[in-house]
Amino acid sequence: MAHAVFTEEAKADVRELVAEDEDIAREGLEIAKQLENDPYRGEPLREKSNLKPLAQAECRKIKFDHPNRTASAKPRYRHRLVYRIEPHEGSPETIVIMAVGIKPRVYRDATVAAARRLREQARTRRRTLD
Amino acid sequence: MGRGARRTKATLTLTTSQARSILPELARTAARRAKPSRNLLDNAVEIQPRGEARSAYLVPEVDLEEAARRIEDLEDELEDVALVRLLEQRVLADDGHLTPVDEVIAEFGFHDLLGDTVG
Numbered sequence: 001m002a003h004a005v006f007t008e009e010a011k012a013d014v015r016e017l018v019a020e021d022e023d024i025a026r027e028g029l030e031i032a033k034q035l036e037n038d039p040y041r042g043e044p045l046r047e048k049s050n051l052k053p054l055a056q057a058e059c060r061k062i063k064f065d066h067p068n069r070t071a072s073a074k075p076r077y078r079h080r081l082v083y084r085i086e087p088h089e090g091s092p093e094t095i096v097i098m099a100v101g102i103k104p105r106v107y108r109d110a111t112v113a114a115a116r117r118l119r120e121q122a123r124t125r126r127r128t129l130d
Numbered sequence: 131m132g133r134g135a136r137r138t139k140a141t142l143t144l145t146t147s148q149a150r151s152i153l154p155e156l157a158r159t160a161a162r163r164a165k166p167s168r169n170l171l172d173n174a175v176e177i178q179p180r181g182e183a184r185s186a187y188l189v190p191e192v193d194l195e196e197a198a199r200r201i202e203d204l205e206d207e208l209e210d211v212a213l214v215r216l217l218e219q220r221v222l223a224d225d226g227h228l229t230p231v232d233e234v235i236a237e238f239g240f241h242d243l244l245g246d247t248v249g
Contacts, residue, residue, distance in 0.1 A: 003230065003231075004230070004231035005228035005229060005230050005231065006228065006229045006230075006231065006234050007220065007224060007227075007228060008224070008225060008227050008229075009220045009223070009224070011229055011234055014234060014238060015238075018238050025238065025240075026240050026243070029231070029234065029235050029238070029240055029243055030240075030243050032231050032234075032235075033231050033232075033235065033243055033244075036231070045210040045213060045214060046206075046207070046210060057214050057217065059213070059214070059217060061210070061213060080209075080213070082213055082217065096228065097231070098217050098220060099213070099216060099217065099220065103209065106209070106212050106213055106216055107209075107212045109216050109219075110212040110213070110215035110216040110219065111212070111215075113215075113216075113219045114215055114219075
């Protein structure tokens, strides 16, 4: 059996989720626990093109939502649990849970941080040129 | 719905009167298409009401389904790109500290998820 562990950031995600909706947090934690027996349950991050940079990240995601959410609701699953199998996909000893969150938050966090970094880089370049 | 030059207009444009007279045939032809076309407009028929700046389209169901599937794929792919960016940022800031799932479950008070292992 593999052992599931949370990074500090993923734990902070759970804390936020608990504050928002305990049932959804419970669902996420239950899935995390089940991964110890079923490490390949998540779908690999992927892309349709022939280039496979996302696959190289060797991470998987599971879509989930409130257990009582209707099957016809749009979107069906609003939350994501993202994890990585370590030491590698073929040998599931540890399941490292890296993120547990709402889809829009994932976009926001990723893009806000990337935009900030670009701005900082540009500022540094300007200072160097001055 | 593959790659290549994108069609922006339907191959057939009809007035509403023309469309009305052959509507059963148009609908039957569209409904009988079994294989999606490369482009949403390849087998679409444009119906142009008189005096209107914009028109309406009659599109085979199979092409609509393919378009919806493609949008879903793209959304999923976009999400995965964003996830990888997020994970990359998290890895850079990671202090290496990991907490076992059982401890996280217990910390947030969901003891029942642990079965008999924790009271």
